Amino acid sequence: QKEVEQDPGPLSVPEGAIVSLNCTYSNSAFQYFMWYRQYSRKGPELLMYTYSSGNKEDGRFTAQVDKSSKYISLFIRDSQPSDSATYLCAMSAGYQKVTFGTGTKLQVIP
Amino acid sequence: GAGVSQTPSNKVTEKGKYVELRCDPISGHTALYWYRQSLGQGPEFLIYFQGTGAADDSGLPNDRFFAVRPEGSVSTLKIQRTERGDSAVYLCASSLNAGRGGELFFGEGSRLTVL
Numbered sequence: 001q002k003e004v005e006q007d008p009g010p011l012s013v014p015e016g017a018i019v020s021l022n023c024t025y026s027n028s029a030f031q032y033f034m035w036y037r038q039y040s041r042k043g044p045e046l047l048m049y050t051y052s053s054g055n056k057e058d059g060r061f062t063a064q065v066d067k068s069s070k071y072i073s074l075f076i077r078d079s080q081p082s083d084s085a086t087y088l089c090a091m092s093a094g095y096q097k098v099t100f101g102t103g104t105k106l107q108v109i110p
Numbered sequence: 111g112a113g114v115s116q117t118p119s120n121k122v123t124e125k126g127k128y129v130e131l132r133c134d135p136i137s138g139h140t141a142l143y144w145y146r147q148s149l150g151q152g153p154e155f156l157i158y159f160q161g162t163g164a165a166d167d168s169g170l171p172n173d174r175f176f177a178v179r180p181e182g183s184v185s186t187l188k189i190q191r192t193e194r195g196d197s198a199v200y201l202c203a204s205s206l207n208a209g210r211g212g213e214l215f216f217g218e219g220s221r222l223t224v225l
Contacts, residue, residue: 008150034213043114043201043216044153088152090214097166098143098214100152 003027006089006101015110019076023089023101026070030091030099033065035074038086038103047087048074079108112136114217116202122223123192131187131220135204142185143214144177145201153201159185192224 006023013019021035032051036044048063050056056063062075072091076083086103115134123129135142141160145153155169162182170176174192179185189196199221203214 004152006152036214036216041218043203043218044214045216046213049213095160095165097155097158097169099155100145102150102152 001026003099004089004091004101007104008102010105010107012107012109013079015079015081015108017079017108019074019079019083019106019108021074021076021087021089021104021106023072023091024070025072025091027091027093027099028067028070029093031094032092032098033063033072034090034092034098035061035063036088036090036100038088040085044088079106081108081110084108114202114204114215116200116217116220118220119218120221120223122225124225125192125194127192127224129189129192129222131189131200131202131222133185133187133202133204133217135183135185135202136215137183139204139206139215140182141205141207142179143203143205144185144187145203147199147201147219156187189222192222194224197222197224 004025035048037047038044053065053067060077064073086105088103089101092098117132143158144156147153157167159179174190177187199219201219203216
């Protein structure tokens, strides 16, 4: 079993839809939870960074962490064609390697 | 430069050859990470440095892979006797401090193709 599980998709939604992306994990030592966005043939870029449980909002993006369920989510409101990319969840225990999910490919149809 | 710089951006080599991939991190970032990404997969951890020392090299697949960071800045990933299965994008990332647990800034990657 992988430490971090993520549905690879692809996920296709119409413009303006709310998108929900999720990951589960098995390592209870993880304390830092991130979402990265990766466009084709580019390096991943950090989108959201949270520590421990709770919610964090940044514009159209909301990240949620539920450590009791070992489950994290990213919500995108009013999705735009420019949001079409692969979204990677990532986690770390701090001062250790960062472990990534496989990524979910998202396509927002105009 | 402002971001993480990786060279070469593309490298085509023959099976059995030696390859070096270079990473120039963001100035002042003490932590440096190497990942490997195959098509349709997430980045797979190889090694990370805190300063000059390898803090965790548990992801290096075998002894053909080696990485150095002699002065705590630029890092080189070295692959000996390349195999076709080594073909992937090799990503480098840096972080202000590994204790912040994942605020990584990635380069564009070095795409390695082994024929």
